[in-house]
Amino acid sequence: MPRPAIHQSCTKIVATVGPACDTPEQLAELIKAGVDVFRINTAHGKIADHEKKLKAIRAASEQVGSPAGVLLDLAGPKIRLGELKSEPLQLDIGAELTFIREGEPANDFEVTATYPKLIDELQPGNTVMLADGMVALVVESVSTDRATCRVTASGEVRSRQGINLPGVKLSVSSMQRNDIANAMWAAENGIDFISLSFVRSDEDVYSLKNVLKAHDCDAFVIAKIEKPEALEHLEEIVDAADGIMVARGDLGVEIDVAETPMAQKRIIQVCKEKVKPVIVATQMLESMHHNSTPTRAEASDVANAILDGADACMLSGETAVGDHPIKAVEVMSRIMRVTERNLIHEINHSVSHCVHPITTAVTNAAISIAEAIDASMIIIATRSGGTAWVKSKSRSSIPTLGVSDCPATLRRIQLFWGIRPVGIEKMASPAEIRAKISQWGKENGQLKKGDRIVFVTGSGVVEKAHNAVVVHSVE
Structure with missing residues (x-):
């Protein structure tokens, strides 16, 4: 482990x-x-x-x-500039920059874009942002193959930088x-x-x-x-x-x-x-x-x-x-x-569509028990990660391990607030899991004799078992 x-x-x-x-x-x-x-x-x-x-x-x-x-x-569908004729290109306020539909730019201030329909979807008055918003343009005119813009916020642009079009409704997938x-x-x-x-x-x-x-x-x-x-x-x-x-x-x-x-x-x-x-x-x-x-x-x-x-x-x-x-x-x-250290523990009674409501209720009850008895750790056995996710949303500060025999679930738990994944052997029983966690905790200085652990079994982890909460004392 x-x-x-x-x-x-x-x-x-x-x-x-x-x-x-x-x-x-x-x-x-x-x-x-x-x-x-x-x-x-x-x-x-x-x-x-x-x-x-x-x-x-x-x-x-x-x-x-x-x-x-x-x-x-x-x-x-990230829209980007094509290759610039001159790089980097300094755009000063008042300068004119023209987007062309295709072909090679004729001068430094003609540019292409990776989105072929850009000119079709621009209208006079639209704002165009370049270089993560550092450079701003306003569209002045649009023809069949060209869109002419005026620089309103100056800066430097380079090839392949992103183009943002705030307020423009794009048809791209x-x-x-x-x-x-x-x-x-x-x-x-x-x-x-x-x-x-x-x-x-x-x-x-x-x-x-x-x-x-x-x-x-x-x-x-x-x-x-x-x-x-x-x-x-x-x-x-x-x-x-x-x-x-x-x-x-x-x-x-x-x-x-x-x-x-x-x-x-x-x-x-x-x-x-x-x-x-x-x-x-x-x-x-x-x-x-x-x-x-x-x-x-x-x-x-x-x-x-x-x-x-x-x-x-x-x-x-x-x-x-x-x-x-x-x-x-x-x-x-x-x-x-x-x-x-300054977070407030709040039980979240909302129910995720992917977590059984009984699982949610039992997990929240386990958290309340752990808080009441000053438990040293919560252990959540879970096959899909749903039970661990319910505990995560409570923001309880009690150290919690998410135990599973599924590698994909262990990796998924890594995104769950306050849950650390632990792999176990396939089909380990609740008693075996408790024994292994207790042994691990004592060996690594995380648990000592007499510490209380609240153990939660998630739906389907042990065959034919329902959700259960067990308070275990380390021996």
């Missing part, structure tokens, strides 16, 4: 894999520092590159003895050909979580779920909220998805940046009400790309996400291409642990 890192933060850390951390040895160090789930960003590289990263993650998990989860992030291919690869390779970019409605979520279902894949589908349309249909999207990501990078460009903090709070609140995990992402420790410590504002940002109710926070460039990937994880984990 691997040693679960119960000394780490309850809020989970998602870290993006990139050139700064793509070997098994580097990834193993990140797991030790506090990473629970690794993100593979399909916007960069091809399937062969994703396979290499997945193998490195699995090797690192074996090395450390901790089943790290894997999140595959589908790029979606949420899943592109590459996304479908990547989703099929994910289904064949046991990926735990698949995130879908630029979701606009629940239909987008169901489209991905249908692809996965056709390939007998039960990976969690994480809907990324980064479009105004997604905020308009938030409740339906949360209902359809298995989890949500607050993707603040594009969201902060697609809506007024001043509205982003309150949008984040609203998204998290809806996820809490509907019992769905939520990840807060983008620029959490942005300055740690190059600096060894974050800004005070960044530390506050992480803390506020936790206080709002986030289940996980995500590092992007900080670990993928940053100078201090391990330190970034260590700092985030430290901020989380300090913040979690």
Whole structure:
């Protein structure tokens, strides 16, 4: 039985894999520092590159003895600039920039886009944002093959940078050909979580779920909220998805940046009400790309996400291409642990559609018992992870282990707030599990004689057994 890192933060850390951390040895160090789930960003590289990263993650998990989860992030219909004639291109206020439908740009201030229908869907007066919102344009005129824009906020742009069109209703599908291919690869390779970019409605979520279902894949589908349309249909999207990501990078460009903090709070609140995990992402420790410590504002940002109710926070460039990937994880984990001391335990009586109501009731009762008797630990035996998820949403501070004989469930638990996964032998009895946990706890200084453990058996873990709560004293 691997040693679960119960000394780490309850809020989970998602870290993006990139050139700064793509070997098994580097990834193993990140797991030790506090990473629970690794993100593979399909916007960069091809399937062969994703396979290499997945193998490195699995090797690192074996090395450390901790089943790290894997999140595959589908790029979606991200619109990007084509190759610029001159790079970088400085755009000053008042300058004219023209998008052309096809062909080679005739001068530095003519550009192409990866979305063939861009010119068809632009209208005079529309706003166009480049370079993550740093450069702003307004559309002045549109003809059959050209859209002429005027620069209203200056800056530097480069080839392949993203284009955001706040307020423009695009007809492009949420899943592109590459996304479908990547989703099929994910289904064949046991990926735990698949995130879908630029979701606009629940239909987008169901489209991905249908692809996965056709390939007998039960990976969690994480809907990324980064479009105004997604905020308009938030409740339906949360209902359809298995989890949500607050993707603040594009969201902060697609809506007024001043509205982003309150949008984040609203998204998290809806996820809490509907019992769905939520990840807060983008620029959490942005300055740690190059600096060894974050800004005070960044530390506050992480803390506020936790206080709002986030289940996980995500590092992007900080670990993928940053100078201090391990330190970034260590700092985030430290901020989380300090913040979690001030969380208020609240039993969530909402029932997830994927968890039996009896399971929910019994799990909540077990938490109340554990709190009343000052239990040292809660042990949740679960086959699918549903029972562990109910406990996670309570935000109880009692250390909790999620015990399962299913490797996929153990990796999925890595996204559940406050639950550490522990693998057991297939068909272990409740008595055997209690004995093993007690032995492990005493050997590692986590438990001592007389400590009380509250043991919860989830539906279907032991054949023909119903949910049960047992209070066990360590001998």
